[in-house]
Amino acid sequence: MASTPIMTEGSAPVIPAHWRDFVALTKPRVMTLVVFTGLCGLLAAPGHIHPVLAFTAILCIALGAGAAATLNQWYEADIDAKMKRTANRPLPAGRMDRQSALHFGVGLSFFSVLLMGVATNWLAAAVLTVSILFYVFVYTIWLKPRTAQNIVIGGAAGAFPPVIGWAAVTGDIGALPVALFMLIFFWTPPHFWALALFVKTDYAAAGIPMLPVVSGEVATRRQIWFYTAIMAVAAMAPVLLRLTGPIYGTTALLGTALFVALAFQVFRRRESDPARMTPEKRLFKYSVLYLFLLFGAVVVDRWVAA
Numbered sequence: 089m090a091s092t093p094i095m096t097e098g099s100a101p102v103i104p105a106h107w108r109d110f111v112a113l114t115k116p117r118v119m120t121l122v123v124f125t126g127l128c129g130l131l132a133a134p135g136h137i138h139p140v141l142a143f144t145a146i147l148c149i150a151l152g153a154g155a156a157a158t159l160n161q162w163y164e165a166d167i168d169a170k171m172k173r174t175a176n177r178p179l180p181a182g183r184m185d186r187q188s189a190l191h192f193g194v195g196l197s198f199f200s201v202l203l204m205g206v207a208t209n210w211l212a213a214a215v216l217t218v219s220i221l222f223y224v225f226v227y228t229i230w231l232k233p234r235t236a237q238n239i240v241i242g243g244a245a246g247a248f249p250p251v252i253g254w255a256a257v258t259g260d261i262g263a264l265p266v267a268l269f270m271l272i273f274f275w276t277p278p279h280f281w282a283l284a285l286f287v288k289t290d291y292a293a294a295g296i297p298m299l300p301v302v303s304g305e306v307a308t309r310r311q312i313w314f315y316t317a318i319m320a321v322a323a324m325a326p327v328l329l330r331l332t333g334p335i336y337g338t339t340a341l342l343g344t345a346l347f348v349a350l351a352f353q354v355f356r357r358r359e360s361d362p363a364r365m366t367p368e369k370r371l372f373k374y375s376v377l378y379l380f381l382l383f384g385a386v387v388v389d390r391w392v393a394a
């Protein structure tokens with residue numbers, strides 16, 4: 089459907105956005121892993137939740153994450169227009185007006201939190217609220233334009249979903265969801281900086297102080313290696329603390345060994361041509377598979393032990 093701008097009296101042009109653009113605002117591909125980690129937190133939790141309520145809780149995590157992603161793009165429309173990777177998003181491409189995105193993002197935020205509270209409990213709703221606020225205010229508005237450490241602190245927003253899933257079942261926060269939070273928290277820097285190395289010029293053009301732009305590639309490679317080492321400890325922590333059993337233990341050991349090997353390759357390379365950054369791209373792609381594998385293993389492990 090073509091989008092023809094319509095003038096409303098005394099206002100800016102209103103673009104009738106296509107539903108596909110609203111879906112695009114929620115960053116659906118990234119959301120698959122956000123939803124999966126939330127689902128695994130829910131499935132690993134002790135206790136029973138009615139399947140309809142479980143489905144509703146996961147839907148709320150998806151809608152909350154989508155709302156936060158929408159508000160991120162509402163705020164960053166000008167920046168997104170300057171980067172090749174993001175220039176075709178609905179706002180910078182001019183397929184939607186900013187106000188529609190703002191209404192959609194705010195509406196979806198309230199809807200997801202209220203539905204979560206009514207369907208499950210208000211602790212899950214509160215943690216969902218914190219993660220939305222954290223992504224929008226702490227990461228997007230405060231840290232991202234100011235410091236190269238933006239994703240280390242701001243990345244915490246993406247670590248909440250397993251805590252939310254767990255809280256939806258138990259009304260509580262246990263040791264395992266905290267361990268899973270730490271795993272995602274320390275996974276985020278290598279995940280993102282591997283990508284930042286090969287899209288560095290994009291961030292430089294948009295004036296965003298991402299680590300490779302501000303501190304250079306050697307420092308970024310060193311930081312990837314540093315956070316990978318901490319992430320490896322976080323990945324093994326559930327085993328060491330006896331929160332999970334041998335299925336997770338074996339998966340975490342093998343999966344993390346491969347992650348460490350790929351991160352080491354990235355660490356010792358001195359390549360600055362994005363076209364030749366195969367190990368960096370490999371680490372970025374594997375980082376996504378890695379979390380899918382480890383979170384899947386947590387659930388299988390808990391079910392086998394039950």
Ligand code: HEM
Nearest residue numbers: 117118121122125173239242243246247272276280283376
């Ligand atoms: C502040 C933290 C994070 C930053 C800055 C970040 C950034 C990015 C970027 C720029 C991409 C490239 C794809 C795109 O253009 O959207 C990406 C891909 C991806 N991210 Fe992250 N990410 C972060 C945290 C997370 C978290 C917490 C998760 C899920 C648990 C996640 C899951 C994914 C997935 C699944 C992809 C691949 C999407 C695809 O296949 O295109 N990310 N990330």
Ligand SMILES: CC(C)=CCC/C(C)=C/CC/C(C)=C/COP(=O)(O)OP(=O)(O)O
Nearest residue numbers: 118122149152153156160219220223245246
């Ligand atoms: C439940 C809930 C609210 C979850 C939030 C999940 C979350 C914070 C995921 C972060 C993932 C993400 C796409 C970051 C992109 O960073 P960016 O916005 O800097 O990327 P960009 O350059 O592509 O816009």
